[in-house]
Amino acid sequence: MKILPEDIFSTYNKIKPFLRITETSYSELISKNFNCNIYIKFENRQNTGSFKIRGALSKLLSLSNKDKLRGVIGMSAGNHAQGLAYSGNKLGLDTNIVMPLGTPFTKIRRTKNFGGNVFLKGGDLIESKNYVNELIDKFGYIEVHPYNDTEVIKGQGTIYLEMLNQISELDYLLVPVGGGGLLAGCSIINSALSKKTKIIGVESKFYPSLHNVFYKKKLKCGGSTIAEGIAVKEIGTIPYDYIKDEVDSVIYVSDTSIERAIAMLALNEKVVVEGAGAAGLAAIIENPKTFKNSNVGIILCGGNIDSKIISSILMRDLVRARQITTMTITMPDKPGQLNIIANICANSGANVLQVEHNRFTMDLSASLAKLDITIETQNEDHLKNIINLIEKEGLPVVLDDNY
Numbered sequence: 001m002k003i004l005p006e007d008i009f010s011t012y013n014k015i016k017p018f019l020r021i022t023e024t025s026y027s028e029l030i031s032k033n034f035n036c037n038i039y040i041k042f043e044n045r046q047n048t049g050s051f052k053i054r055g056a057l058s059k060l061l062s063l064s065n066k067d068k069l070r071g072v073i074g075m076s077a078g079n080h081a082q083g084l085a086y087s088g089n090k091l092g093l094d095t096n097i098v099m100p101l102g103t104p105f106t107k108i109r110r111t112k113n114f115g116g117n118v119f120l121k122g123g124d125l126i127e128s129k130n131y132v133n134e135l136i137d138k139f140g141y142i143e144v145h146p147y148n149d150t151e152v153i154k155g156q157g158t159i160y161l162e163m164l165n166q167i168s169e170l171d172y173l174l175v176p177v178g179g180g181g182l183l184a185g186c187s188i189i190n191s192a193l194s195k196k197t198k199i200i201g202v203e204s205k206f207y208p209s210l211h212n213v214f215y216k217k218k219l220k221c222g223g224s225t226i227a228e229g230i231a232v233k234e235i236g237t238i239p240y241d242y243i244k245d246e247v248d249s250v251i252y253v254s255d256t257s258i259e260r261a262i263a264m265l266a267l268n269e270k271v272v273v274e275g276a277g278a279a280g281l282a283a284i285i286e287n288p289k290t291f292k293n294s295n296v297g298i299i300l301c302g303g304n305i306d307s308k309i310i311s312s313i314l315m316r317d318l319v320r321a322r323q324i325t326t327m328t329i330t331m332p333d334k335p336g337q338l339n340i341i342a343n344i345c346a347n348s349g350a351n352v353l354q355v356e357h358n359r360f361t362m363d364l365s366a367s368l369a370k371l372d373i374t375i376e377t378q379n380e381d382h383l384k385n386i387i388n389l390i391e392k393e394g395l396p397v398v399l400d401d402n403y
Contacts, residue, residue, distance in 0.1 A: 003150055003242065005192035008157040008185065015057040015155060018090055020047050024166040024297075029268040030281070034288050037295045038281075039170065041163050044273050044303030048114065050229075051159050051301045052076075052083035052146070055181060058155030059144045060087050068093050073141035075099070075128040077228050078107030079276075079302050080146035085116025096141060098128045104228070104306045125232060147179030148236035157185025159299065164189070170197045171294040174280035176301050177201040177210050177250070178230035180239030187246035197297075198248040202279040203230060208252045210235045210243070215250070226255050226262075226309070229276030229302055257282035262310070263317035265300070274305040322380040324353065326372060326400040329390065333359055333369040337395070341373065344389045351376040 024041045031038045043051045060072065071094035074084050081097040088095035097111055098119045111118055119135075122128035136143060145152060159182065160173070173190065175183045183201050190199050201210055206223040213235055221233040235243075261278035264285075265271050280298030284291050318324040331337040338357060345352055354374040364370060377383045387397045 001150070003154060003157075003188055005188055008154050008161055008189060011058050011151075011154040012158040012161055014061050015054060015158065018047075018057050018087070019054065020045065021162065022046055024163050027269060030264060033264075034284050034291065036284070036288075036291045036293060038284070039167050039295065039297045040269065041159065041297065041299045042271065043159060044271060044277050044300040048079070048082040048086045048110070049302060049304045050079035050083060050277075051156060051182060051299070052079040053086055054083075054158050055146070055149075055152035055155035056080065056083035056087040056144060058158075059149060059151040060084075060091055060093060062151045063142060067142050071096065071139070071141050072144045073097070073132055073135055074144040074146060075122075075125055075132045076146050077125060077231065078103050078111070078304060079229055080144075081107065081111040081116060081118070082114055082304070084144055085111050085114035089115035096135065098122070098131050098135070100124055100128050102228075104304070104309075106306050107304050110304065126234070145236075147181030147184075147232075148238045149181075150238060153181050153184045153188075153239060153242070155185070156182040157189050159301075160186040160189045161193075163297065163299075164193055167297070168295075169194050170297045172198050172200060172291060173297040173299075174200050174202050174283050175299060176227075176230050176276050176279040177203045177235075178207075178232040178276065179234075179236040180210060180243055181236065182299070182301060183210075183247065184236075184239035184242040187242050191246050199246060200283070201243070201247055201250040202283045203250065203252040204258070204275075204279070205252045205254045207231045207233060208250075209233055210240075211250045211252055213240060214244070214247070225275065226258055226313075227275030227279060229274060229304075230279065251283055251287070253279060253282040253286055257285045259313050259316060260285055260320070262305075262313050266310070266314060267317075271300065272303050272305060272310060273300050274302045277302040318376075322377065322383050324374065324376050325383055326354075326374045327387070327390075328398040328400065329371045329373065329395050330364065331369055331371060331395050333367055337369070338371065340393055341371065341390060341395070344386060344393075345373075345375055348382070348386050348389065349378075350382070350386055 073096040121131040204227040261281035356372040
C-alpha cells in the first residue's frame, strides 16, 4: 500500500511520546561563510544520537502482540541498531542486531547498553543481511529493515514534518542518503507541505548507489569512508519508488569535505556530528554557487562518532588551515642554529609543539643537520611571516604538504 502524507502524520503522533523533539535553527556563522541561509536540524541530539529511532519505533509499534513475542532482528552499521535496541527496550521487546565487522566501537557499545543483542558478522551490510536471513529461518524473528520497509519510511519522514513545524519553507533540503529511507520519507512530506522546496540527496563519493540508479550510471560502490552510516551499495527498492519522482537531484561528496563539515560544525555550532550527519554541509562546501542566496536546510542525522576520529579530524582541520604546520629546515651543524629558530618562533608568538633534530640524514652533507619542527600559528599569514624570518637567516624551509 502506498504511503500517504497522512500516514506519516499519524505515525508521528504514535512515536512522539518516545522521542526528543530536536531543534531546528538558523546558523549565523556558517551561513556567512557560504552567503546563504542555513537551517540545521539537530537530530544528532536525538535520544540515541540519530534519527533512526523514528523508523524503529514506527515499525515496532505497528507489530501485533503475537509478532512482538517472536522478537525482532535487523542489520545495521550502528544507528539503526541503537534505534532498534532503544525502542525495543522501551516497548519490552527482544531485539537482535547484526552489525558488520569494522563497525565503530562506540556504536557497538551503545547498542549493547540500550539492550540489544549484537552479532558481528559480515564485511558489509549485504553480508550482514545474509546472516539476518539465517537467524530468521532458525528462530522466526521479525525483521526490522533499516530502510526497505514502509513502516520505517513513515517514521523517518516525521523528521521533516517536525522540521516544517519549526521553520518557514526552504529553497533546498539536503538529505543524507544510505539506503534511502530518510530521503523517501522527506520526499513524501515535501510533496504535500512544501512543494517549492527542492529535495537533494547527498551520498558519499565512495557509495553513489542512488546516483547510479537515478542517473543510470555505473560508478563503483565500495571502500573505506568516514561516512560509514551511509555506506550502502544498493538503494532500497521500496524507498526508491518514492524517491524517483520527488527528488530533484542526487549528488555525492568527498571524505575531505565531510571532514571539513564535521570540524566546522564542532567549531561553530559546538556539536559533535558523525560523517553521515555532516553530508549535507559537505554538499554546500563543494557547491557554494548552487546554494548562494538561498534558504537551505540540512539534517544532522547522527552524532555517533568515535572520540579518536573526531580528535583526528579536528587536528587535521588545523593542519589544513595552516594553524598547525611541520617545517623541515636544513641548517649548518654548528652551535646556535636551533636557538635562532626558537627565538624567531617565540618572538613571533608561535607555539612549538614538537622538535626533531637529526644530524645523521644521509641525503645531506656531513656539515648540515635537518630540523623538523611542528608549530602552532594563528593563521596562514602568521606562518608565512615566520617562514620569511627564518629564511632571512639563510635557513631554507620546506613545508609538510601532507594534508
